[in-house]
Amino acid sequence: MTLSISNLSSGYRARSVLQQIMLPSIPAGSLVALIGPNGVGKSTLVRALAGLQPASGQVTLQDEPLATLSPRERQRRVAYLPQTLPQATSLVVYEMLLGAAYLSGETVQAQITAAIARVADSLGITELMLRRLSELSGGQRQMVGLAQVLVRQAPLLLLDEPTSALDLRWQLNVLEVVRRYVRERQAIALVASHDLNLALRFADQVIMLAPGGDCRMGEPLQVVTSDSLQTCYGVQGRVETCSLGYPVVLVDGVADL
Numbered sequence: 001m002t003l004s005i006s007n008l009s010s011g012y013r014a015r016s017v018l019q020q021i022m023l024p025s026i027p028a029g030s031l032v033a034l035i036g037p038n039g040v041g042k043s044t045l046v047r048a049l050a051g052l053q054p055a056s057g058q059v060t061l062q063d064e065p066l067a068t069l070s071p072r073e074r075q076r077r078v079a080y081l082p083q084t085l086p087q088a089t090s091l092v093v094y095e096m097l098l099g100a101a102y103l104s105g106e107t108v109q110a111q112i113t114a115a116i117a118r119v120a121d122s123l124g125i126t127e128l129m130l131r132r133l134s135e136l137s138g139g140q141r142q143m144v145g146l147a148q149v150l151v152r153q154a155p156l157l158l159l160d161e162p163t164s165a166l167d168l169r170w171q172l173n174v175l176e177v178v179r180r181y182v183r184e185r186q187a188i189a190l191v192a193s194h195d196l197n198l199a200l201r202f203a204d205q206v207i208m209l210a211p212g213g214d215c216r217m218g219e220p221l222q223v224v225t226s227d228s229l230q231t232c233y234g235v236q237g238r239v240e241t242c243s244l245g246y247p248v249v250l251v252d253g254v255a256d257l
């Protein structure tokens with residue numbers, strides 16, 4: 001399975017945000033980080049791929065154009081986590097996960113129950129199953145949103161800043177869970193994030209959207225460099241290697257524009 005994006009354009013009524021985005025094919029089993037400064041179009045791209053935003057161009061998953069799939073079929077193939085946390089509701093967490101799990105198309109109740117238990121355990125929310133969403137913290141709600149996406153067992157995950165409300169331990173845990181998901185199922189995850197260190201540590205490929213419409217995709221260390229930190233984010237920075245061997249981004253200051 002591959003995800004191919006070519007000539008993708010999208011935007012809003014009076015504002016064109018993405019122009020003719022053209023990317024190399026993304027192979028199955030890939031976790032791809034989508035990075036770039038505020039307002040550059042990460043959410044727009046993710047929403048366009050999810051079919052929630054008008055777009056032109058070609059997006060194919062396993063050689064099938066996503067635009068030609070029925071809404072039901074698209075929901076089965078593509079699971080989207082919005083940037084906003086799930087709305088507070090009086091439903092308990094288990095009910096929310098059950099509703100999401102039915103979108104997978106799985107009909108055997110025991111399989112659905114097992115999938116929910118497995119995902120909840122991996123995200124550390126088993127104890128929250130009978131709590132109302134309206135009574136959870138921001139980070140807990142973000143974890144429930146992510147669990148809803150994972151129980152759908154879709155081959156393409158589109159995650160818009162899935163770790164923005166999480167503490168250090170759970171940021172790492174979530175990326176590990178997503179990486180395992182894509183490896184085991186030969187799925188693809190596209191993860192929009194402002195956390196460049198997480199992107200460098202977990203992503204197989206990085207897509208960097210830069211102001212002015214430049215878009216490039218490649219190995220994390222080829223894309224995140226001193227030069228691209230300057231041109232894309234407007235900062236002076238470096239990519240170094242920590243004592244454990246992980247690449248880390250150090251920001252020295254705001255660059256002169």
Ligand SMILES: Nc1ncnc2c1ncn2[C@@H]1O[C@H](COP(=O)(O)OP(=O)(O)OP(=O)(O)O)[C@@H](O)[C@H]1O
Pocket residue numbers: 012013015017036037038039040041042043044045
């Ligand atoms: N509903 C909307 N109507 C009009 N313009 C919008 C709308 N949503 C976003 N935009 C504009 O589209 C551009 C891209 O926004 P988008 O949310 O995709 O950026 P982003 O890269 O995800 O930003 P951030 O990192 O701040 O979340 C911005 O200039 C934004 O102001």
